[in-house]
Amino acid sequence: EVQLLESGGGLVKPGGSLRLSCAASGFTFSNYAMSWVRQAPGKGLEWVSTISGSGGSTYYADSVKGRFTISRDNSKNTLSLQMNSLRAEDTAVYYCAKGCGSTCYSDYDFWGQGTLVTVSS
């Protein structure tokens, strides 16, 4: 059974940093691209970042480029998102999502339960 368990969310001041993690199980982690998708309170879904199965390719939304870094540790089946220079508009539930293949970025067939990030002074 596929499981994705996010952690690391919390309250942080504007300009601060936070590191999110997603522990994956139930599938061969290195064979799938992984993504982060966020949802601001009461709003829709927004793609944030994607990383290939090997970790060699990364992609970012313009809204987070230069501030967020996606990474993965295939030996530990873990996906991470390092978030720096956080802004109020980064407040959201952050979901990790499993892609459709190592370099297949077009789809998310399974989502975690999400972790809430609140950026406020």
Added chain:
Amino acid sequence: DVVMTQSPLSLPVTLGQPASISCRSSQSLVYSDGNTYLNWFQQRPGQSPRRLIYKVSNRDSGVPDRFSGSGSGTDFTLKISRVEAEDVGVYYCMQGTQWPITFGQGTRLEIK
């Protein structure tokens, strides 16, 4: 960026009646490999999104056959043949053809 426009944004439906959600993209979603990467997700209240349909019309395992997807190019539709109480939630279309990945605004389905 490809803009995804859903309609309606709110959809009150009587139990047992059909429902239909439209999703239009600002550009064709046909990729160079011939596939169309248009997906539909359901988000029930308090839950994370769940994929229902991938590549326009392929239903996920475990998704009831009352859900169906259709369309081509820039015009797509999610249909529910007979709405049940468990279908309440927000439905999103998503395109995976072009970077950046983009979602529709969401359609909130409620029981009338």
